Amino acid sequence: MKPRFRQLILVATAATSLFLSVAQARVDASKSTVIAISKQMNVPTEGKFKKFTAQLDFDPAKPTVGGAKLSIDTASYDLGDESYNQQVRGKDWFDTAQYPSATFVSSVIAPAGGNLFKVSGKLTIKGKSENVTLPVTVTQQGTTQIFDGALPIKRSQFDIGSGEWKDTSVVADEVLIKFHIVETKK
Template sequence: MLSKKSLTLAALLSLSAAYAAPVDPAKSQVRFGFTQMNVPVEGHFKKVAGDISFDLAKPETGKVSLSVELASVDAGSPDANEALKSKEWFDLSRFPRASFSAAGFKSLGGNKFQATGQFSLKGRTANLTVPFTARAEGNGHWLEGSFPLSRLAYKVGEGEWADVGAVADQVQVKFKLFVPR
């Protein structure tokens, strides 16, 4: 028979591996990079929100619901930021957020995982598989990863901006999310 102390220790250990909480917006970030006229351009979004439920021992039970406020874009200059908010790019008046949601993660071994879910941007939704790593630190967990995204698949950069000679189609998205325990 297990002692009360053993049961308490077992409960604490299981809680340290499982967590469900809102993403900490002050510590979390979503960055992007692409090339324009063969020159690397990097930026980020200042506002990310969402909830993550994740158990390192049972990733298949995980859930994520994230959104990025597109108006919080910072592409390095006021002119670039304003251009990205226009109808040709993000069309903020109609589509103020991008979102990703998934249920059930797949373990790839060595604290590596992937989430396959629905990504929505500019009124279009498609399946997206996102690889990430998970690690505990202090009073929470970090989830970090990156994935390529076709901007043209979501009609980001329409009209004259659809020319991939001017702006590359592939955008590399990088994220670092902190989920407190």
């Protein structure tokens, strides 16, 4: 076998092994959650996004080469009452017909001490994008990695709540997005 061909075989084998190890990790949707907490008339209100996908490429030994992408089905937001859910899907809130998903795509993952990492990236909701940085705690449990974090945003930055709902005295401008993502390796 020629040396150059042998190198190509070795590179292809290494790439295949890397692909298989990444491909074998998957997000366990049944154990993962994405919720948004807001305040209406100063009372906390929690809604859960029932459908989302997450693609994670993370090795705690090499966090800076990792990445994350989260896509949330905005029509899956559930406040526990179908009439409220219908209203939130409308133009004044998420406008799910026009903007069916919200996304976060990381650009930088930096160690912040211990199992804490600062993840920076672009958050896009209703066609509006903002650069954000959020703390993420990563916990390793056997072949499972758990990613926990919270990101405070202002709904007005993303035009969430327009018309009569633009007034922040009834529904606060501040919203806390919390996530618990469980990734398992097969």
